[in-house]
Amino acid sequence: MVSRTLIGFWALFDVCLLAGGVISIVFSFIFRKPDLLLNLAISMADLTAALVLGIMLCITFVFSIGAIVQKNHVTIGLVILNYLLIIDAIAVLVAGTYVWFFSLRQRNEFHVLYQQLPASSRVVIQDKFSCCGYFNGSDAVENAGTFCTQSQIAFTNSLDPTDVNNAANFCVGKVTAFTDYALNNIFSWYFRSCYGFMPIILGLLLLSLCVINMRKEDERFKKIDAKRGGRGFV
Incomplete structure (x- = not known):
């Protein structure tokens, strides 16, 4: 038995x-x-x-x-x-x-997803994080909303994206900071x-x-x- x-x-x-x-x-x-x-x-x-x-x-x-x-x-x-x-x-x-x-591979993976978002959604993200463009000032940027005006886009586009001091002006760091938090504390949990x-x-x-x-x-x-x-x- x-x-x-x-x-x-x-x-x-x-x-x-x-x-x-x-x-x-x-x-x-x-x-x-x-x-x-x-x-x-x-x-x-x-x-x-x-x-x-x-x-x-x-x-x-x-x-x-x-x-x-x-x-x-x-x-x-x-x-x-x-x-x-x-x-x-x-x-x-x-x-x-x-x-x-x-x-x-968050930075590159979310770049693809960011590009696939409708323009209205990218505008919301730009206004929320006060950023223009993903990797640089001309990457999937939307000339709309309260932050990314024509002058702000021109300023952001003039910045060197390889300079870490300019990172705060682009959306990649702020978007992946949130998604990293979500993945580590919610999804990865x-x-x-x-x-x-x-x-x-x-x-x-x-x-x-x-x-x-x-x-x-x-x-x-x-x-x-x-x-x-x-x-x-x-």
Whole structure:
């Protein structure tokens, strides 16, 4: 018979898996709000990935309940569960690694996103941060709003973008300062937690293998016992 201690640890890791799925789903909904800079740092694709990952973990949990309640000689459910856990682990690894790699190239990555923003959104950013242009005074600059007037654009465009003393005049530093804060304190917090799902997934995988092995062993001894006339072992 499978020990209660083993089943207890299995149940603990399974509940943690459910908690991870719920956290991922809640995260994806909390940050689906209209916020220009936050939406720049956390795209809808990122939130959709978090939602999909959360649903995957919750589906795995539901399947695990059906797998563990099967009779001892039925282990196919636990075998399928292990394959699901491997898929979950791959998804966690891919998602976490993508965000980590993206965070290493923020200045260039957000340059592309900044250029894709509508002109009205760039005007809002220019006025909020009192800056003109992204990397320099002529890079995705909008002659509109309260700050970037024609004279201010001309002044900013005359500055040397390689001079650190002029950095405050361009939007790149201020935009990436905000997005870096968002990634480090909000988004990366989630994906550090996301990487934290990995020990749970792998732990449940190993515990499931142990349960399968113990069940097979129990069935083997039952068959041996049956051949001996049900007298058991001394």
